Amino acid sequence: MAKKILIIEDEEIMLNLLEKKLKAVGYDIVTAENGQDGLDILRSQPFDLVLSDIIMPKLGGLEVMEKMSQDPVLKNIPIIVISNSGQPVEIDQAKRFGAKDWLVKTEFDPQEVITKVKKLLGE
Amino acid sequence: MALEEEKKETSPGEATYRETENDLRQARSALLNILDDTEMARRIAVEEKNKTLAIIQNFSDAILVFDENNILELANPLAEEYLDEKKENLVGKRVDEFLALPKTKMLMQLLEVSEGSPIKQLFRKEFMASPNFYLEVTSVMLIIDSKLKGTLLVLHDITREKNIEKMKTEFVSISAHQLRTPLSAIKWTLRMVLDQDIGAITPEQKDILEKSYLSNERMINLVNDLLNVTRIEEGRFLSKPEPVQIEELIQSVVDNMQEEAKKRKISLSFTKAGRSLLPIVKLDKEKMKLTLDNLVTNALKYNNNGKNGRVEVFVKENSEKELQVEIKDNGLGIPEGQQSRIFTKFFRGENVVRMEVDGSGLGLYTAKNVVEAHGGKIWFESEEGKGTTFYLTLPIPQS
Numbered sequence: 001m002a003k004k005i006l007i008i009e010d011e012e013i014m015l016n017l018l019e020k021k022l023k024a025v026g027y028d029i030v031t032a033e034n035g036q037d038g039l040d041i042l043r044s045q046p047f048d049l050v051l052s053d054i055i056m057p058k059l060g061g062l063e064v065m066e067k068m069s070q071d072p073v074l075k076n077i078p079i080i081v082i083s084n085s086g087q088p089v090e091i092d093q094a095k096r097f098g099a100k101d102w103l104v105k106t107e108f109d110p111q112e113v114i115t116k117v118k119k120l121l122g123e
Numbered sequence: 124m125a126l127e128e129e130k131k132e133t134s135p136g137e138a139t140y141r142e143t144e145n146d147l148r149q150a151r152s153a154l155l156n157i158l159d160d161t162e163m164a165r166r167i168a169v170e171e172k173n174k175t176l177a178i179i180q181n182f183s184d185a186i187l188v189f190d191e192n193n194i195l196e197l198a199n200p201l202a203e204e205y206l207d208e209k210k211e212n213l214v215g216k217r218v219d220e221f222l223a224l225p226k227t228k229m230l231m232q233l234l235e236v237s238e239g240s241p242i243k244q245l246f247r248k249e250f251m252a253s254p255n256f257y258l259e260v261t262s263v264m265l266i267i268d269s270k271l272k273g274t275l276l277v278l279h280d281i282t283r284e285k286n287i288e289k290m291k292t293e294f295v296s297i298s299a300h301q302l303r304t305p306l307s308a309i310k311w312t313l314r315m316v317l318d319q320d321i322g323a324i325t326p327e328q329k330d331i332l333e334k335s336y337l338s339n340e341r342m343i344n345l346v347n348d349l350l351n352v353t354r355i356e357e358g359r360f361l362s363k364p365e366p367v368q369i370e371e372l373i374q375s376v377v378d379n380m381q382e383e384a385k386k387r388k389i390s391l392s393f394t395k396a397g398r399s400l401l402p403i404v405k406l407d408k409e410k411m412k413l414t415l416d417n418l419v420t421n422a423l424k425y426n427n428n429g430k431n432g433r434v435e436v437f438v439k440e441n442s443e444k445e446l447q448v449e450i451k452d453n454g455l456g457i458p459e460g461q462q463s464r465i466f467t468k469f470f471r472g473e474n475v476v477r478m479e480v481d482g483s484g485l486g487l488y489t490a491k492n493v494v495e496a497h498g499g500k501i502w503f504e505s506e507e508g509k510g511t512t513f514y515l516t517l518p519i520p521q522s
Contacts, residue, residue, distance in 0.1 A: 013308045017315055024320065084303040088363075105307035106343045109314045 002028040003048040003121055008038035008064065009082070010056040014105070018051065018082075021110040022117070035059025039067055047077055049121060051113070054083040054090065062090065065097035078120050082113065185258075185278035191271055193218040193242065205258060205278050206230075218242060226252075230278075234262060242274045249281065257285040288356065296353040302346045309339045348485040351413070352468065355492045364405040364497075369446055369517070370395050370438060372408065376415045377436055384423055389432035391423065396439035401446055402519045406497060414493045417486035418450045418513050424482075425475050426454035445499070445516045453510040462505060466491040474507065490515075 005027050009015040012033075019029050030047075032038035036058040042050070050068075054061035061081060068074040079099045083090075086104040094102055101116055179186050185202035189195055198206075198213045206213065207226045219238045221227040233250055235243040245262045252258045259279040265272045313336045315321055317329060324332070377393040384391035395401065419436065426432040434452045441447040455474050457465055464470045469484040476482075494501040498518045505511035 011304065011308065014311060017311045021315065021320060084307055085300055106303050106310060106347070110311055110320075111314070111318065 002026055003123075004028040004030065004046070005049045005051060005117070006030050006032065006038060006041060006047045008032045008035060008050065008052040008056070008061065010034055010053060014053075014082075017110055018113065021114060025114055025118075027117075035061060035064040039064050042068065042074055042077070043071075049117060050077055050079045051082055051117070052079060054081060054085060054094075062093055062097065065094060065099060069097045080113075080116060080120065082108075184280075185276075187213075187276040187278075188265075189218055189242065189274045189276070191273050193274070196273065202278065205252065205280070207253075230258075230260060233260060234276075242276075247279075249285075255282065255286075256280075257282045292353045292356045295349055299346050299350045299353065303343070306339060306343050306346065310336070310343065313339065345483050348483040348489065351489050352485055355489065364407050366403045367406045367408055367411070369401055369404055369406075369448070372406075372412060373415060373436055373438060373448065376412060376419060379416075380419050380423065383420075384434065387423055387426065387432065389423055389426050389434055391419070391434045391436075393436040394438075396437070401438065401440055404446060404517050405520050406517070407493070410493045411497070414490045414515075415448070415450075417490050418515075421486060422450055422452035422454065422511070422513075425472075425478065426452055440519075441516060443519065444521070445518050447514060447516050449512055449514050451510065451512040456507040456509050456511055457503070457505040458507050462503075465503070466501075 005022060007015060007018050007022075007029060009018065009031070010033050015031055015033065019031055023029050030041060030045075032041050034057045035052075038050075038052065039059060052061045052064060061083070065079055068077065068079070075098060079094075079097075081091075081094050081099050081102045082105055083102065084105050086102065086107075091102045100120055103113060103116065179197065179199050182199060182201065185205040186197070186199045187195060187202050188197040194217050195214050198210050203210050203213070206224075208224065212224075213221075217238075218231065218234075218236050222231045222236060229250055229252065233243075233245065233248055241264075242262055244264065245260055247259045247261055249257060249259050257280070259281045261277045261279070263275045263277075265275055313332055316324060317332050317336060373393055377391060380391060419434065422434040423432075426434070432453065434450070437449040437451070439447055455472075455478065457472050458474055461470075461472050465472070466487050468488045470488075471482055471484040491501050494515050494517070499516045501513065501515040503511055503513045
């Protein structure tokens with residue numbers, strides 16, 4: 001069965017590109033356009049991995065990760081942050097909430113995101 | 124006749140008496156004149172002193188004067204205000220006693236104050252006196268007739284400048300983040316089109332899109348440079364110093380640049396003094412890589428293309444205390460008149476701008492800040508038309 005990934009990203013074009021790229025590799029993709037929707041979806045079904053932006057309406061990525069880290073089930077899902085920001089303070093905070101990696105969008109190609117995802121999923 | 128002459132004659136005793144009286148009268152008048160002059164001089168001196176005191180009292184900076192034994196003699200009202208202490212609690216105290224006062228502790232540490240040692244000479248050194256209150260301190264030795272008579276401290280309020288600087292930094296930081304959002308969208312879209320993830324493209328389309336991808340990368344680099352500068356200015360540029368084998372770091376930078384060097388027909392080499400490994404240094408690896416990248420890129424970029432262009436990177440152990448890296452080119456060189464400005468923000472040499480329009484003028488500014496934040500030094504030797512060598516040192520951690 002295909003591994004299931006949730007993408008939480010408010011920027012439509014990035015969301016579409018990521019979805020397309022990951023679907024092409026064979027993953028099952030669910031998307032959310034803000035942190036609150038993302039968290040609701042996470043609580044409704046199981047996921048193998050989460051890709052999340054940081055600065056988003058309603059609920060930011062760091063808050064989503066904080067809530068996930070307090071949830072006995074959700075805290076085990078690996079998270080990769082994809083953000084335009086890359087401040088050490090934020091990165092440290094995200095890692096404390098369990099983020100496995102932090103990718104600055106301008107420094108990474110979608111292909112490199114795939115590589116990271118595969119590695120995290122042990123493929 | 125003879126009788127009259129006889130009458131005018133006086134006895135020798137009387138003559139002496141008159142002479143003495145005359146002398147005394149003259150002496151008295153001279154003495155009175157001297158007293159008058161002295162009184163006048165005293166009045167002028169008092170007036171001058173009052174004037175000087177009035178200037179000090181009303182001066183727009185805080186002024187503190189210590190005597191030759193480092194005891195505070197004078198503090199003007201602004202000094203009381205800035206240090207948040209009454210004059211009575213300040214004047215008459217020895218400088219090291221101020222270490223115990225919470226409000227003056229920071230200042231005294233800057234002045235490296237300790238019992239019996241002289242006050243350190245500083246010129247416009249910034250510090251935060253209390254939250255959102257910034258001062259600049261200058262300390263000068265008062266030397267009169269080549270003897271040390273005391274130390275003058277001047278404290279200047281720079282809170283306003285600091286706040287403007289902070290606002291400017293925040294503005295650049297926010298704009299840079301906002302700029303990154305569309306840039307990353309463009310990058311990812313172009314990449315996926317180029318990788319034919321969206322569908323097949325013709326070689327001609329590919330060629331054009333490759334060029335726009337590179338333009339976008341240039342813009343990303345420019346924004347990153349701006350972000351780095353704002354981080355430097357916010358004082359949070361360096362993070363996570365980790366043990367690094369410097370030759371490995373330099374080798375990876377040089378390897379990454381080989382393709383670019385080949386394109387420009389420049390030979391790029393890296394050598395290390397001696398056979399054994401160099402001592403480990405503690406670096407913010409990412410920032411140091413950025414710095415070396417900047418220096419090697421400059422050496423390649425500002426070279427006379429195809430005319431035996433050479434860039435040599437060299438590293439050695441200067442002493443037990445430091446490593447030295449050299450980046451030598453035989454390129455354009457820096458015009459002598461502009462050499463003093465080379466590490467300033469946004470500066471680009473005139474000869475360089477003529478040759479290559481692109482460039483933010485932030486690379487060397489960033490390099491200097493990174494090297495200095497590591498406790499190292501950076502400098503250069505350059506001759507226009509002959510080339511430039513950049514030197515940088517990095518301290519070896521002493522165990």
